[in-house]
Amino acid sequence: MNTPTTTDIQHLLEEMAATIREQLADKDPLLIGIHTGGVWIAKALQKILGDDFFDGPLGTLSIAYYRDDFTRIGMHPQVSPSDLPFDVDNRHLLLVDDVFYSGRTTRAALNEIFDYGRPASVTLAVLVERNGRELPIRPDIVGTSLNLPRNQDLKLHNRDGLHIEIRAAGAHHAE
Amino acid sequence: MRSNQLTESGQLRHFLTIEGLKRPLLTEIMDRAEQFSSISHRQVKKVPLLRGKTIMNLFFENSTRTRSTFELAAKRLSADVMNFNISTSATSKGESLLDTLHNLEAMHTDMFVVRHDQSGAAEFIAQHVAPHVSVINAGDGCHAHPTQAMLDMFTIRRHKQEFANLRVAIIGDILHSRVARSQIQALSILGVGEIRVIGPQTLLPRDCQTLGVHVHHDMASGLRDVDVIITLRLQFERMQGALLPSAREYFRCYGLTEEKLKYAKPDAIVMHPGPINRGVEIASSVADGKQSVILEQVGHGIAIRMAVMSMALGSQSELAESE
Numbered sequence: 007m008n009t010p011t012t013t014d015i016q017h018l019l020e021e022m023a024a025t026i027r028e029q030l031a032d033k034d035p036l037l038i039g040i041h042t043g044g045v046w047i048a049k050a051l052q053k054i055l056g057d058d059f060f061d062g063p064l065g066t067l068s069i070a071y072y073r074d075d076f077t078r079i080g081m082h083p084q085v086s087p088s089d090l091p092f093d094v095d096n097r098h099l100l101l102v103d104d105v106f107y108s109g110r111t112t113r114a115a116l117n118e119i120f121d122y123g124r125p126a127s128v129t130l131a132v133l134v135e136r137n138g139r140e141l142p143i144r145p146d147i148v149g150t151s152l153n154l155p156r157n158q159d160l161k162l163h164n165r166d167g168l169h170i171e172i173r174a175a176g177a178h179h180a181e
Numbered sequence: 182m183r184s185n186q187l188t189e190s191g192q193l194r195h196f197l198t199i200e201g202l203k204r205p206l207l208t209e210i211m212d213r214a215e216q217f218s219s220i221s222h223r224q225v226k227k228v229p230l231l232r233g234k235t236i237m238n239l240f241f242e243n244s245t246r247t248r249s250t251f252e253l254a255a256k257r258l259s260a261d262v263m264n265f266n267i268s269t270s271a272t273s274k275g276e277s278l279l280d281t282l283h284n285l286e287a288m289h290t291d292m293f294v295v296r297h298d299q300s301g302a303a304e305f306i307a308q309h310v311a312p313h314v315s316v317i318n319a320g321d322g323c324h325a326h327p328t329q330a331m332l333d334m335f336t337i338r339r340h341k342q343e344f345a346n347l348r349v350a351i352i353g354d355i356l357h358s359r360v361a362r363s364q365i366q367a368l369s370i371l372g373v374g375e376i377r378v379i380g381p382q383t384l385l386p387r388d389c390q391t392l393g394v395h396v397h398h399d400m401a402s403g404l405r406d407v408d409v410i411i412t413l414r415l416q417f418e419r420m421q422g423a424l425l426p427s428a429r430e431y432f433r434c435y436g437l438t439e440e441k442l443k444y445a446k447p448d449a450i451v452m453h454p455g456p457i458n459r460g461v462e463i464a465s466s467v468a469d470g471k472q473s474v475i476l477e478q479v480g481h482g483i484a485i486r487m488a489v490m491s492m493a494l495g496s497q498s499e500l501a502e503s504e
Contacts, residue, residue: 068216071228071258071491080192080495084209087216121225 018149043104254486330363353413379403
């Protein structure tokens, strides 16, 4: 599939929302987005599913202190702190990110969630799954899959609607 | 030779003094501390950021609060931490200090947190450590106590937000206080409107004017309309040097009582770096009163130290890259 446009993204989100409803409707799920893109996607899903689908306000994770590359690249530029405004113990969580790539972000997010408590289950939903998985972790609910060469990155933007940019890998270091 | 506490790109490598730092860096320290402070409220009060790093607390001078908050900060970042309380009673300076240092370095230490009764000790150690080791000054003689100053700035920001319009008064032994020196530097870098120092002539430095502070010798004028009051611990050893008549006399003139507190703005906050001498520099009713934020300062100390430790160790990746 080609790079999805803003309209495509809306369709993908609606399909994802339908799957989420099917899988989690009877579980009083809680919603967690990973900064920054994952929070945008989580908010968009929340809007489609309605305010009362999830059993609490949107939680956010920064994962900045759980990454595995501190020794190589040091502190990350500041993002908003993690905020889980609910108790995760014995709850069903929907974890949302924009792009699934190596699986390292999900690994970090799971570690952080477990420092807040012991959820009953975690379901991972992502807008885009791309090739290049490095860990035995994969998303449960996927908007679309893309095959990209290793020297290209996907970047989600949120200006006048959500859209995806494909750019040279490493470009974000210059930001 | 002066060791630079910043890397080439302006990141914190050591944290030795507030002097010479720029406002964005002080703001970054406080912003990071704000993020870390939420960790203390979680079920697991720990993040794995400094897992595998070894931090040595080298305390050549006694301390309870500072040492334990540094220790807790390191542990909440998942670093391994060891405490060394090293007596300075022997003529242990110069070479033997370096011997101690190199021995500890041989244990693959990543960071030294140093407190010493000699001004410049942390700086001296920073000049002699291996390139991959960071040094944090936890108080050196009468020179500097930068993490204390930053936790105080963090406390002020939490209560007062903007620094520009504030009037801040520091009361007591400014002359011998490394805390006051670092606070004054931080307050002026952050652009505080008016910094006042209040104390007897014998306890104020001669160069007060050049520090950019206003000098007051009585509490009535010094505390008028201030937003923040910082009381300093009166060090009893100073009294033996005939700089002060007695603790009772000092309390009468400069002790912060409820009556004197009324000179300040009604919403002024009262701070103290601890440990407090009740009935000497501060009355119990004020230390435990509604305007006191003294115990909050202790908690903020952990968050600030987490910020500084992670920033300094994070900048080592830059050094590794350039090798």
